[in-house]
Amino acid sequence: MTDQERDDIVAEVRELLGTDMFCFQCEQTAKGTGCTVRGVCGKTAETADLEDQLTGALIAFARVVHDAGVERPCAHASLPMIEGLFTCVTNVCFDPEAVREIIARIHERVEHVAESHWLDPADYQDFSMASLWGAPEDVRSLKSLVLFGLRGMAAYAYHARALGYDDQSVDDFFFKALYETSATDDPDKLLALALETGQTNLACMALLDQANTQTYGDPEPRQVELVVEPGPFIVVSGHDLHDLSMLLDQTDGTGVNVYTHGEMLPALAYPELRRHPQLKGNFGTAWQNQQKEFQDIPAPVLFTTNCLMPPRASYEDRVFTTECVAYPGLVHIDADENGHKDFSAVIEKAKELGGYPEAHAFTGINGGTQVTCGFGRETVLEQAPAIVQAVKDGQIKHFFLVGGCDGAKPGRNYFTEFVEKTPQDSVVLTLACGKYRFNDLDLGTVAGLPRLLDMGQCNDAYGAVQVAVALADAFGCGVNDLPLSFVISWYEQKAVAVLLTLLSLGIRDIHLGPSLPAFTSPDVLKALQDNFGLTTISAVDEDLAAMLG
Structure with missing residues (x-):
């Protein structure tokens, strides 16, 4: 693509939207609708435009792989796809030159695949993101849901690959999903693709869990002085x-x-x-x-x-x-x-x-002088018989998974207040950086266990799912029938990927906050609410009362 053609695409987007840039992928997006001058994250319009161009190049890459009939892209092809998606995650890359370098590598891969399969590289110019951002509202919403989920999943795939672990089915899905976002505007197909993104992300998180634990061992509880x-x-x-x-x-x-x-x-x-x-x-x-x-x-x-x-x-x-x-x-x-x-x-x-x-x-956000970590999947599952017995004995009456991304937007003190008000006969599972809102609180113990169990990073949502499934099996019921409530804070695209995973598993009544994504249209939001009971957080006392029945 020539510089002039690139400039024409940028101008097309700006004319269509009447803005210098357009980005609404994170929770702190300007005015709750989209950053149009400079990213709230600090990203310039130049870098945001280049990341749109990079995304367009990745879609072109997926299209040429599809048209060439390449069923199993090799690791040499998959890595730049994963790196490109990861680069576009919020708060990762602010350097326009770094983005240009990745775009150049993607263009080389497109040309190589096209020429080696007797296709004309000129037929695979960068996909114009104007056609996505300017699509009908519901189509744009669903495609954004898929794209942002893919970006989050790419981060997990990248970390696993750094340790020598990869999953061909996960790699294949990046190409398949990006191709389909450009090939269909059918809302039903796009919603199914979003849920398939969630299913694939579960496999990707399982891969990273395997990579981390087989390389460094299973996490063990540790008290950390600040x-x-x-x-x-x-x-x-x-x-x-x-x-x-x-x-x-x-x-x-x-x-x-x-x-x-x-x-x-x-x-x-x-x-x-x-x-x-x-x-x-x-x-x-x-x-x-x-x-x-x-x-x-x-x-x-x-x-x-x-x-x-x-x-x-x-x-x-x-x-x-x-x-x-x-x-x-x-x-x-x-x-x-x-x-x-x-x-x-x-x-x-x-x-x-x-x-x-x-x-x-120094102290944590609430003045605490220590935090604990290390209650990973294996540690919690080892306690499963005791936990099940404590539930049967009435010592533990409810579980709360309170986790996700933290952020600066007002309203996140909700999560601190929520955890503080959870009953003494309940257990709080947490993961990701959202835990910093309350991980220095002393919640005491219940049935001989700490009431607050830090399960790890955001990708350790895989472990939380395994714990929930194990408890459901022990009680002979479904996960939705457990005394278990999900309260999720989100900020960027890895949280989107995890949310899609939970929805793909059929988990209902998730409380999401502090606000719902700007990229979800009213109709798409209604579909998620009708099918999964997804809702935004409200007042702590009201939410707790509803969860506790």
Whole structure:
């Protein structure tokens, strides 16, 4: 595609929408309808337009693979597809040059597939996103639901692949789903495709669960004190355990400690990672607080995935990125041809900055001085007989899964209040960064178990599903018949993927908040409400009363 053709597409979108950009994929989208000048996340119109172009190139890639009759795209083809989708997740890539580089690679793959199957590459120009954003409301809504779910699932597939795990059926589905979003406007087919996206995401999360646990062991419960020891240290944010593992190997014996941040907190529970004594604890809270918490931090911060926010001047010289994460002006660390990354620049920056001269204590959002993690799938399932007996004895009367993404939008104190008000004879399962709203609360115990069980990262929704299925089997009923309520907070596209998974499993009456997605049209929302009982959160007392019957 020539520069002029690219500019024509951008102009077409802007003329159609009357805006400089258009993005409504995250929960904090401007005015609850869509970012049209600059992303609330900090993304420029240029980068947003390029990510639309990247998505168009990925759809063109899916189309040429379909037309060429390639039933099983090889790993060489699947990886750029997965990287491209992952790059477009909110708070991942802010660097236009990085997006252009991925677009160029996708164009090379399109040309290669076309020419090797006697097709004309000129027939596979980038798909114009104007035809999606300007589609009839319900069609646009359903296609967005599929596209955003695919972006979230791509992040999980990427992390699994980093550990050497892949699933051909998952890889195939990325191509199939993107092709079908461009090939049909039938609402029934698109809704079925959205639910199939959820089904495939369950397989993808299972793959990542296998990759993490077989590589680093099953998570084990751990109490984490919220304090940073004196001396040089590094903060690692994001989700990728493989990057953390490489960093730990390289910091062995250096005198530099390592602390997790955000969604990396569950890494502290994996036995193979904990064998490194310099993996000390957790720094800070959820992603949206980083600009305050990193103010003048005497240590470097490594972002392995989202959620990166535009760094402030007081610490921008000490932020490093890797994988698909990129921001103009920051040092990016790439892997070599063998997948190895050299983190020596991060380690030297830690030594240069020196860390805190004395122990630096801080608190969670609610003033707590410690948090717990490590109640993964296997740990909870080991307690299943005792849990079942406690339910039969009336000691445990209800379970709540309260998890998902955190964010800065007002209304998220709902989740803190909700957990505080859950009855003493109930158990709260949680996962993802939404737990930072309440994970420093002391909820006590019930039937000898902690009332608050942190199951891990957002992808560990797979483990939560397995626990729910195991309990349903034990009681001889369906998951919807259990005394179990789902209260989900969302922000970006991985939460969309997880939501689609829950819906694909037929789980009903999910409470979603703090607001419903801007990309769901009234008719699509009504269909989800009618078929699955999906609803938005309201007042805590009212919601609790409804859940407890």
